[in-house]
Amino acid sequence: MNKPEPVPHRGRPREFCVDHALAQALRVFWEKGYEGASLTDLTEAMGITRPSLYAAFGNKDSLFRKALDLYETEKLAYIRQAMAQPTARQVAERMLRGSVDNVMSCAQPHGCMGVITSVACGPEAQSVREEVVKRGDAGKRALTERFIRAREEGDLPAHVDPEGLMRVLIALLQGISVQATQGASRQELDRLVDSGLALWPSA
Amino acid sequence: MNKPEPVPHRGRPREFCVDHALAQALRVFWEKGYEGASLTDLTEAMGITRPSLYAAFGNKDSLFRKALDLYETEKLAYIRQAMAQPTARQVAERMLRGSVDNVMSCAQPHGCMGVITSVACGPEAQSVREEVVKRGDAGKRALTERFIRAREEGDLPAHVDPEGLMRVLIALLQGISVQATQGASRQELDRLVDSGLALWPSA
C-alpha cells in the first residue's frame, strides 16, 4: 500500500494512496450503504480531508461507483468462478457457498452491496440504485443463459424453467444477504445452503 | 374514516382521525423506509402538523412501531392464514403467493417492511431494526415448528432439515421482496414462485 505515483506529476504530490483510500471507502459503503455513509464517515475511514476526497474522486456518487467497481472485481470474483463450473448444480453451489463466505468475512456480517444499495431508501440515491440494478440485470441474463445451456447439455431436466430457476437462485442469494444483515450465524446460513442444494433439480 | 372519539375528552377536540393518519404514515414508511421517511414526508401525507404528530404518537420511533403493528395485523394476515394450511407445501405456497400479492399491491412495488427496515442503513435506526429482527425471529421459530410437525405428520420427507427448509423459504420470501424493490414484474415473481414450488420436497 501507499505506492507512489508511477509518473511523478507536477505540483504538490498526493499524500495518500488512492487505492487504499478507495478500499476504505468501500468498507464504509458496504457497512452503511450509500446514504448511511456520510462524508464524515468516509473521510475519517479514508484518512483524508473533504477537499482531497473531492479532488481525487469527484463527488460522493462517483466515489461510490468506483467503490462498486472495486467490489465487483474483488468481492464478486466467486461469481465469475461459479459461472465457469461444468454443471448447473456446481454453478449454484459455488454461488451459494461463495455468497456465505462473502457476507461472513471481516468479523461482523454485512450483506451484499447490491441488495443493501437497491433496498436502501431515498430519492437522492436513485441514480446509484439504478446503476446497481442495471449491473444486477446483466448478471441475471448471464445466469439464465447458463441454465439454458445446462438444459441443452442435459445437466438440468427438460421440464425446468431456466429463468424461473435463475430467479430462485438469485432469491436465495438475496435471502442469504438479508439474513446475514439480520445477524444470522455462519452455521445457520450453511444450513440454508445445504437445504437449498438438497432441493436442486437432478438431471 | 375520520370517526369521532368515542368518549369526548376535555379541551379542544382532535381534528384528525388517528387511525387514518397512522395508515398514511405506514404508507410512507413502507415506501421509503424508516430513515428515508422524513417528518415532512410523514406530516404531509398524514395531513397534520408536526406538534400534532408528536402529541398523538410520541416521536418518530414510536410512530414507526405503531405503523409496524398495523402492518403486521393488516398486511401480514396472509402469513397467519398460511401457517394454518394443512400441509407444508400449502403453507409454503400460500406464503409465497401472498408475498407476491403483498409487494405488488398499490401500483408501484414496495418490498417487505421487515426487509426494508432491517437492511436499511444508519446507527440511528438500530433500535427499530432490532425490533423488526426480533419480530421476524419469532416468526422463524413458528415456521420451524410448523415444519417439524409436518415431518411428523408425513407431509415432509424424513430426511429434510426443518430449520434449513425454513431458512430456504424465508430466503425466497426475502428475495421476492428485494426483486420487487428492484423493479421485477408480477410475471417474473410468479415465475420465481412457480419454480420454487416445483423444487419443494414431496412427501
Add this chain to the structure above:
DNA sequence: CTGACTTTATACTGACCGGTACAGAAAGCT
C-alpha cells in the same frame, strides 16, 4: 362568562448533511 384544558399553527433550535472558497504548503519548471 370565566378558567381549566387540549389541540392547533408558526416559527424556531442545534445538529448534521453534501459540497466548496480560500489560503497556505510542497513539489517541478525555468
Add this chain to the structure above:
DNA sequence: AGCTTTCTGTACCGGTCAGTATAAAGTCAG
C-alpha cells in the same frame, strides 16, 4: 531565485434533519 501547479487543512455555505417553545383557537365544567 521565482513561477506555476497541485494538494492540504480550516472554516464555511445553504439546506434538511428530528424535535420543540410559544401562543392562539376551540371545547369543556362551573
